[in-house]
Amino acid sequence: MALAPAATALVVGLWGIRRRNSLWSDEAVTYEVAHRSTSDIWRLLAEADVVHGLHYFLMHAVFALWDGGPVALRxxxxxxVAVTAAGVGLLGHRLAGPRAGLLAGLALPLLPAMQRYAQEGRSYALVCALVTWGTWLLLEALDGGGRKRWAGYGAVMLAACLLHEFAVLGLIAHGTTVALSRKALRPWAVTAAAVVAGLSPLALFSATQSGQVAWIGAPDASDLGVFAATALLGTACARLGRATIRRPVSLPTLALPLLILPAGLLLALSLLRPLYVDRYVLYGSIGLALLIGAALDRLPSRATVATVSLVAATVALLPFGLQLRTPEGRSDNVNAVAEAVREMSAPGDGLVFTPARRAWVLANPGAYAHLDDLALASSPAASGTLFGTEVAPAEIRARMLAAPRIVAVADAYGEPGDSTGRAATKSAVLRAHFEVCDTRRVTRAQITVYARPGYC
Structure with missing residues (x-):
């Protein structure tokens, strides 16, 4: 029940893990920050990204053991995901029988979202693993009680929340399962309160850095459509997979809250403050996989199960799986941007970023070494910030006017504007004193070469 799903997850996860040596900008941030010293990471977290701090320290330890580039990062x-698949297999076995568990565990690594985040150097897959085994420990505590079991459950869920704060929504899903099962509500509530208390210092401090999620927009029709379709699929699987054997906690009672509540609550919260991003509640895939496994188990014959499973696996892996393992499978590619800048620029050219988000540089600073970063005051590591600090607008203007050619790297979409006036200064100088020589769109970046008239 555990080994076959784990082995499948490893094969699917290792397939194309390098993605042709591409990195997208969030991974580039992880890569650069994890290579800083522990004191420099602490210094950064005082200013930004404290919500990802535990993951940065974990990756710092990984790179200390083996600095294996994108492979070590992912x-x-x-x-x-392999640990998650093993846990889902065991959960399915416990709640609906051995074949349902095996099918659920095998379905998990084939889900499109799990395929994607199994190959990203961020914390979301790790949170899934912790929520999965926290769910297992919850069932252990509900079956046998005892302070040690509840303490183990609380410790694992707290670790998940410290890796990413929105894992606390999984705690709410667990509370719904406990309430529907009418078992041990008081010890769960005590344990949940302890988890929330342990998370509170991080949550309160991260609230002071809330400007970092200003890029998140309100949920659109596609977000709502995907949520509705997934919820309907899960509900249909729950009806099909209803077990005839009575258990203290039924599989739908556990899986449906995990699938629906975290995403639904985050969508509802986004009506007040946009915070919904599907990867923040990736662990909802645990519930979906359990429901799919139970539904397949109820199909009338082994041949039907095998056929449906084969078709689903083929659809999941081809062509989606192929595209996901290319550089084009992510919203941007910092190495492709660096290569384009190298091709379009000449030694000594000026360089500006609008907005001042140097994620493009972090994983490959050598590619920009021949350029003069005109606005930079202090590098990311030296300043204890994510993207470095910039000089005052007047100094930026003076430096730009002294440069005959400037390469401007802009975010085409997805990032908030610069409220300090520096972006406005850069744009005004380029419009008034330079002409466009060349421009190129590379994934999410717009790269434009400007020059004084006659210098293109």
Missing amino acids: LPSVLA
Whole structure:
């Protein structure tokens, strides 16, 4: 029940893990920050990204053991999905029988979202693994009680929440399962209160850095459509997979809250303050996989199960799986941007970023070494910030006017504007004193070469 899903997850996760040596900007941030010293990471977290602090320290330890580039960056996520698949297999076995468990565990690593985040150097797959085994420990505590079991459950769920705060929504899903099962509501409430208390210092401090999620927009029709379709699929699987054997906690009672509540609550909260991003509640895939496994188990014959499973696996892996393992499978590619800048620029050219988000540079600073970053005051590591600090607008203007050619790297979409006036200064100088020589769109970046008239 555990080994076959884990092995499948490893094979699927390791397939194309390098993505042709591409990195997208969030991974580039992880890569650069994890290579800083522990004191420099602490210094950064005082200013930004404290919500990802535990993951940065974990990746710092990984790179200290093996500095294996993109593979080392993504390998913890691959292993985490394998651990998640093993746990889902055991959960399915416990709640609906051996074949349902096996099918659920095999379905988990084939889900499109799990395939994606199994190969990303961020914390989301690790959170899934912790929520999965926290769910297992919850069932252990509900079956046998005892302070040690509840303490183990609380410790694992707190670890998940410290890796990413929105894992606390999984705690709410667990509370719904406990309430529907009418078992041990008081010890669960005490344990949940302890988890929330342990998370509170991080949550309160991260609230002071809320400007970092200003890029998140209100949920659109596609977000709502995907949520509705997934919820309907899960509900249909729950009806099909209803077990005839009575258990203290039924599979739908556990899986449906995990699938629906975290995403639904985050969507509802986004009506007040946009915070919904599907990867923040990736662990809802645990519930979906359990429901799919139970539904397949109820099909009338083994041949039907095998046929449906084969078709589903083929659809999941081809062509979606192929595209996901290319550089084009992510919203941007910092290495492709660096290569385009190298091709379009000449030694000594000026360089500006609008907005001042140097994620493009973090994983490959050598590619920009021949350029003069005109606005930079202090590098990310030296300043204890994510993207470095910039000089005052007047100094930026003076430096730009002294440069005959400037390469401007802009976010085409998805990032908030610069409220300090520096972006406005850069744009005004370029419009008034320079002409466009060349421009190129590379994934999410717009790269434009400007020059004084006659210098293109």
